[in-house]
Amino acid sequence: MTTADDTRTRILAAARELFAERGYAATSLADIAAAVGLTKTAVAYHFHPKGRLASELLSPAAGEMLGLLGTDYASRQEFVDALVEFAVRYRSVIRLFMEDLAGDDSVSPDSERATIRTFRDEIYAKLVGDDPDPAIRLRSWALLGALQWGAVKTMDLPEEQVRAVLLESCRAL
Amino acid sequence: MTTADDTRTRILAAARELFAERGYAATSLADIAAAVGLTKTAVAYHFHPKGRLASELLSPAAGEMLGLLGTDYASRQEFVDALVEFAVRYRSVIRLFMEDLAGDDSVSPDSERATIRTFRDEIYAKLVGDDPDPAIRLRSWALLGALQWGAVKTMDLPEEQVRAVLLESCRAL
DNA sequence: GTATGTCCTGTACGACCGTACAGGACGGTC
DNA sequence: GACCGTCCTGTACGGTCGTACAGGACATAC
Numbered sequence: 001m002t003t004a005d006d007t008r009t010r011i012l013a014a015a016r017e018l019f020a021e022r023g024y025a026a027t028s029l030a031d032i033a034a035a036v037g038l039t040k041t042a043v044a045y046h047f048h049p050k051g052r053l054a055s056e057l058l059s060p061a062a063g064e065m066l067g068l069l070g071t072d073y074a075s076r077q078e079f080v081d082a083l084v085e086f087a088v089r090y091r092s093v094i095r096l097f098m099e100d101l102a103g104d105d106s107v108s109p110d111s112e113r114a115t116i117r118t119f120r121d122e123i124y125a126k127l128v129g130d131d132p133d134p135a136i137r138l139r140s141w142a143l144l145g146a147l148q149w150g151a152v153k154t155m156d157l158p159e160e161q162v163r164a165v166l167l168e169s170c171r172a173l
Numbered sequence: 174m175t176t177a178d179d180t181r182t183r184i185l186a187a188a189r190e191l192f193a194e195r196g197y198a199a200t201s202l203a204d205i206a207a208a209v210g211l212t213k214t215a216v217a218y219h220f221h222p223k224g225r226l227a228s229e230l231l232s233p234a235a236g237e238m239l240g241l242l243g244t245d246y247a248s249r250q251e252f253v254d255a256l257v258e259f260a261v262r263y264r265s266v267i268r269l270f271m272e273d274l275a276g277d278d279s280v281s282p283d284s285e286r287a288t289i290r291t292f293r294d295e296i297y298a299k300l301v302g303d304d305p306d307p308a309i310r311l312r313s314w315a316l317l318g319a320l321q322w323g324a325v326k327t328m329d330l331p332e333e334q335v336r337a338v339l340l341e342s343c344r345a346l
Numbered sequence: 347g348t349a350t351g352t353c354c355t356g357t358a359c360g361a362c363c364g365t366a367c368a369g370g371a372c373g374g375t376c
Numbered sequence: 377g378a379c380c381g382t383c384c385t386g387t388a389c390g391g392t393c394g395t396a397c398a399g400g401a402c403a404t405a406c
Contacts, residue, residue, distance in 0.1 A: 007353080007354095017291060026198065028262040028392075028393065028394085033281050038354080039176070039355060040394085041357095041395090044394075044396095049392095049395075061331060087334070094352075095196075134330050134334055134338075137327060138327050138342070139328075139340065140339060142319035142320075142338075144322055145253035145315075145321055145322025146315035146316070146322075147315075149314045149317055149319075149321075150314045153314040154311050157310075157322065162309075165308050165312060165314065165315075166311065169311070169345075172342075173342055180383080180384095192384095201362080201364085202365095203363085211384080212386085214365090214366095214382075214386080214387095215384050216368095217364075218364070218384065222364070
């Protein structure tokens with residue numbers, strides 16, 4: 001049955017785009033529905049509850065993210081490189097990682113929640129290490145900000161180019 | 174009449190803090206009211222409509238921002254320096270500049286709206302110049318992201334230190 | 347032809363939002 | 377004492393949100 005899967009895919013695509021440009025909370029089911037020519041109840045039928053949309057968009061990237069967080073990198077720069085690589089590859093959903101998806105209980109099922117909720121903060125923590133040096137903190141947040149905005153606001157550029165520039169920029173931080 | 178002004182000041186302080194950490198749209202009048210021990214109607218009495226809160230928090234910085242946008246800088250780096258200086262000094266409200274305050278018609282009165290609404294984009298435009306070079310676009314967005322996150326997430330650090338690090342970091346972009 | 351399951355609509359609900367409005371408490375002025 | 381403006385509360389309204397639910401259209405299976 002291709003039509004159903006097709007509808008699901010189109011909803012996911014619309015949601016990905018709208019989430020990227022407005023954020024998760026600021027995008028309503030009605031917005032997504034309008035983008036694909038359906039009613040919001042139809043969207044809710046396929047993705048229920050709303051958090052499942054975020055969850056499903058995140059899931060391919062989430063595994064890799066856990067990998068990033070789990071491995072030990074020789075230097076901070078190696079981790080930064082991997083992070084940039086990750087952010088650029090999944091730039092269409094990178095904003096979801098950086099947002100506070102908590103408060104919406106249903107983004108991820110049960111046990112994963114604690115992990116998902118603080119994805120951004122876990123990246124930050126790994127970036128800072130156990131070093132409370134203010135300069136490191138500042139540069140780490142700056143790096144995350146640069147990564148998010150740089151990735152989200154240049155969706156029209158080829159991935160390769162974004163990666164090259166962002167890699168260079170983030171190394172400078 | 175100190176009590177009334179005091180209440181206004183306390184409301185403004187609470188709003189500034191909540192806006193900084195959650196964003197304008199995600200902060201309700203009830204949240205602000207709870208932070209100062211009042212009802213949301215009391216907050217609405219002093220600041221009406223809600224956009225006036227943002228407007229009043231923004232107003233001291235807005236003039237200086239217009240100055241930034243108006244003057245011609247010899248080099249891009251000079252503008253970046255001025256931008257960092259600005260962002261750090263007004264870091265408690267810098268997030269409001271970066272947000273889309275449009276959609277809420279009442280943030281700024283009438284004619285200013287068109288200006289205020291696109292503050293972030295005007296900064297970006299001045300940063301890129303008329304150069305559509307993708308690398309410049311990328312680095313400009315990265316810079317804005319770094320500036321916002323770096324400023325917002327390190328509110329506990331002394332302003333001087335934030336400025337020093339951010340100045341160095343943003344010059345590298 | 348009838349039954350079944352999928353896909354979608356329409357309607358309705360409770361929760362929250364910003365806002366409007368009437369009225370009470372309080373202090374200062376005549 | 378009567379009057380008045382300021383500050384704040386309680387209540388209520390319309391709007392939007394995500395969600396629940398009944399039912400219709402339609403294809404497929406028997």
